Amino acid sequence: MNKRLVITGAGVVSAIGCGKAASLNALRSCRSGIGPVTYLKGGPEGLPAGEVHLSNEEMAALAGIQVAEASAWPRTSLMSVLALQEALEQALISGREASPSAKNNADAPGNASLPGQLSLQNIPVIGGTTVGGMDLTEKIYPKVSPLHGCGTSTDLAVEFLGGCKGATTVSTACSSATNAIIYGANLLRSGKCECVVCGGSESLSAYHFHGFNSLMILDREPCRPFDASRAGLNLGEGAAYLVLETEESALRRGVKPIAVLSGWGNACDAFHQTASSPEGEGAFLAMQKALGMAGLEPSAVDYVNAHGTGTPNNDASESAAIRRIFGDAVPPVSSTKPFTGHTTSASGSIKAVFCLLAMQHGFVPRQLNWSTPDPACVVPQVEPLQKELRHIVCNAFGFGGNDSSIILSAYDA
Amino acid sequence: MDSKQIIMEQLITEVKLKLIEALNLDGMMPEDIDNNAPLFGDDGLGLDSIDVLELIVLLEKNYGIRIDNPAKGRQVFQSVAVMADYIANNRTK
Amino acid sequence: MKMVSIASGTDLTALYRKLVGNYPKFFKMDTLSKLGFLLAEMLVADDSDRFTEREDRAVLIFSRRGCLANDLNYAKSMEDFPSPSLFVYTLPNTVAGEIAIRNKYQGETGAFLLEGYDRPQIDEIVHQVFQDRITRDAIVAWIDCPSETEWTAQAWIVSK
Numbered sequence: 001m002n003k004r005l006v007i008t009g010a011g012v013v014s015a016i017g018c019g020k021a022a023s024l025n026a027l028r029s030c031r032s033g034i035g036p037v038t039y040l041k042g043g044p045e046g047l048p049a050g051e052v053h054l055s056n057e058e059m060a061a062l063a064g065i066q067v068a069e070a071s072a073w074p075r076t077s078l079m080s081v082l083a084l085q086e087a088l089e090q091a092l093i094s095g096r097e098a099s100p101s102a103k104n105n106a107d108a109p110g111n112a113s114l115p116g117q118l119s120l121q122n123i124p125v126i127g128g129t130t131v132g133g134m135d136l137t138e139k140i141y142p143k144v145s146p147l148h149g150c151g152t153s154t155d156l157a158v159e160f161l162g163g164c165k166g167a168t169t170v171s172t173a174c175s176s177a178t179n180a181i182i183y184g185a186n187l188l189r190s191g192k193c194e195c196v197v198c199g200g201s202e203s204l205s206a207y208h209f210h211g212f213n214s215l216m217i218l219d220r221e222p223c224r225p226f227d228a229s230r231a232g233l234n235l236g237e238g239a240a241y242l243v244l245e246t247e248e249s250a251l252r253r254g255v256k257p258i259a260v261l262s263g264w265g266n267a268c269d270a271f272h273q274t275a276s277s278p279e280g281e282g283a284f285l286a287m288q289k290a291l292g293m294a295g296l297e298p299s300a301v302d303y304v305n306a307h308g309t310g311t312p313n314n315d316a317s318e319s320a321a322i323r324r325i326f327g328d329a330v331p332p333v334s335s336t337k338p339f340t341g342h343t344t345s346a347s348g349s350i351k352a353v354f355c356l357l358a359m360q361h362g363f364v365p366r367q368l369n370w371s372t373p374d375p376a377c378v379v380p381q382v383e384p385l386q387k388e389l390r391h392i393v394c395n396a397f398g399f400g401g402n403d404s405s406i407i408l409s410a411y412d413a
Numbered sequence: 414m415d416s417k418q419i420i421m422e423q424l425i426t427e428v429k430l431k432l433i434e435a436l437n438l439d440g441m442m443p444e445d446i447d448n449n450a451p452l453f454g455d456d457g458l459g460l461d462s463i464d465v466l467e468l469i470v471l472l473e474k475n476y477g478i479r480i481d482n483p484a485k486g487r488q489v490f491q492s493v494a495v496m497a498d499y500i501a502n503n504r505t506k
Numbered sequence: 507m508k509m510v511s512i513a514s515g516t517d518l519t520a521l522y523r524k525l526v527g528n529y530p531k532f533f534k535m536d537t538l539s540k541l542g543f544l545l546a547e548m549l550v551a552d553d554s555d556r557f558t559e560r561e562d563r564a565v566l567i568f569s570r571r572g573c574l575a576n577d578l579n580y581a582k583s584m585e586d587f588p589s590p591s592l593f594v595y596t597l598p599n600t601v602a603g604e605i606a607i608r609n610k611y612q613g614e615t616g617a618f619l620l621e622g623y624d625r626p627q628i629d630e631i632v633h634q635v636f637q638d639r640i641t642r643d644a645i646v647a648w649i650d651c652p653s654e655t656e657w658t659a660q661a662w663i664v665s666k
Contacts, residue, residue, distance in 0.1 A: 018514065109541050128597075130597060141581060142581075144578075149619070150572070150598075150619050151619045151620070151621065168618065168631070169619045170616065170617070170618060171572065171597070171599060171617050171618075172597075172598075172599040172600045172602075172615070172616060173597045173599060179616060180535035181635060183631075183635075186634040186635065186637040186638075187634055188628070188636050189637050190633065190634060192630075192634070195666070202559075206584075207580075207581065207584070208593075208596075210584055210588040210592075211580070211588060211596065212593075213588070214587075214588040214589065214590040214593055215590050215593065215594075216590075258541060265638075266612055266614045266615070266616075267561065267612055267614065268565070268602075268603065268612050268613060268614070268615045269606075269608040269612070270559075270603075270606040270607050270609075270610055270611060270612050272607070273594050273595075273600055273603055273607075274594055282612065285561060285612055289638070289640065292639075293638070293639075309572055312653065314646050326629075398597075398599065399594070399597055399599075399600065399603070399605050400597060400599045400600045400602055400603030400604075400615065401606060401607070401615070402599055402603065402616075404601070
């Protein structure tokens with residue numbers, strides 16, 4: 001019997017706020033973070049995005065990084081540090097120079113001091129990103145910043161927190177963070193370790209903003225997932241990390257599990273480099289795999305947090321896959337991308353944190369910006385819905401047909 | 414041929430050459446592309462949705478014509494003849 | 507275990523014509539994807555039931571620089587008109603997608619960035635991917651492409 005894997009820490013930063021409390025507030029009051037771009041220079045004109053409403057200097061100050069050094073940090077790494085600090089603090093994992101509020105808990109660098117506390121130095125970290133330090137490179141192009149690399153941006157954040165037992169970076173476009181979580185889960189399942197930290201981070205960059213624009217899949221208006229008039233996605237940025245450990249480890253440490261990671265699946269659509277197949281094959285296979293692993297019938301699922309980018313293609317394809325899985329009994333579905341924009345490589349972990357908040361507080365995040373049904377799409381949850389959420393399916397699909405799905409389940413002692 | 418037809422012939426050849434270059438149609442020559450053959454779909458050159466986008470860039474870059482959505486692009490890029498005609502009527506450079 | 511490689515600087519068009527010849531989408535790919543595509547071709551050309559959909563084979567790409575060579579080409583295109591066809595290949599996992607599309611692999615695909623070629627680390631990651639019940643083998647490739655004319659490219663198939 002496979003050991004249960006539980007989530008014991010979660011941290012997030014996105015356009016709807018820094019930290020879980022701010023995010024919960026925004027989700028419950030239907031307050032979107034999408035708007036005109038403020039900090040990013042050089043992107044295409046007139047396109048809204050879900051920018052984190054903090055400058056690099058402000059993020060550095062929150063993280064306990066010398067503000068004078070902020071301009072030398074990739075924005076992706078700054079957001080990683082903030083999200084990591086929140087997750088580690090909740091899971092009682094110490095790292096050097098943790099966030100100012102946690103400083104009271106940290107002893108000498110790298111030493112665990114409270115009962116049950118672990119040191120980050122003994123824990124692997126898996127991050128997902130695609131642009132890495134692109135924002136720094138853009139300032140000096142055609143030179144490439146030494147901090148440009150995807151792996152480097154994860155390493156930098158981890159180093160600041162005192163180092164870990166091996167950092168890995170997954171780069172599979174918009175499913176990166178979910179795949180980082182899956183990789184972490186595999187490490188636990190194989191017995192390689194008892195605790196991992198996994199997630200992803202991505203900042204806006206002129207590079208990929210222009211790239212998405214050249215694919216003509218950006219909407220000049222706020223995105224409208226599953227709506228008949230939907231015209232594309234809005235880009236976003238952010239970071240989120242989960243602390244995953246075996247139930248045994250959490251109980252031994254006296255750390256309360258937030259939820260169970262009960263299933264996961266990754267499959268390839270094998271259709272096109274950027275478009276999804278009409279029947280949503282990859283998405284269907286990923287969700288099917290996840291449900292199979294969790295030993296759940298589709299009828300047990302209380303909520304699907306969809307990839308739901310708002311592009312004509314994804315939403316129809318994903319709807320086809322959802323209908324194939326759930327038949328006539330589709331549970332409440334929503335996409336939280338109208339809150340944050342599409343945070344690309346970080347989206348899987350940001351959405352996972354939102355799902356944890358939804359589960360803890362018993363509500364389905366409402367579908368914003370939807371008014372007209374499309375026969376090719378599911379009808380998302382528009383009205384407020386307080387509901388006990390015992391099992392949540394959370395999807396993230398990346399270019400290259402890389403489709404991933406995880407299932408978060410309520411933790412019963 | 415009158416001068417108008419000559420100009421059109423030249424434009425068609427020019428469009429074919431740019432198409433071959435922009436879409437990496439390796440080894441193809443202008444004479445391999447029929448003016449009226451469909452560019453998309455299995456019967457044609459088998460171009461896909463990314464190719465439509467690349468042709469939209471080609472039109473703006475070389476002829477100053479802006480196409481705002483891929484659906485309009487598919488109409489314009491039905492064949493080289495339709496494309497050349499559209500360019501002749503809408504070019505700004 | 508079958509291992510294949512493509513020597514740095516090989517004429518990839520000539521190799522494509524020798525191994526495949528009837529897949530024009532090859533010419534749209536960046537160098538990283540061309541290398542991955544051809545390595546996979548060398549590994550599976552003689553598979554029985556080739557081109558039948560399957561979920562039990564993973565495709566895992568390992569690299570240090572990913573698609574950096576193409577990234578720079580795309581960055582150059584941004585100077586006047588960003589090119590959508592170049593942008594498509596500014597992801598280190600697109601190559602896995604190309605292999606999957608060609609061979610109808612609907613199983614796991616992944617792309618990992620490492621500091622350098624580290625076979626034990628690669629084997630460890632592959633071992634982790636094998637933790638699910640469905641995956642039975644994997645095409646594993648180490649492709650590092652500092653430029654479009656020089657690279658290290660090798661691949662192998664490993665079973666659970």
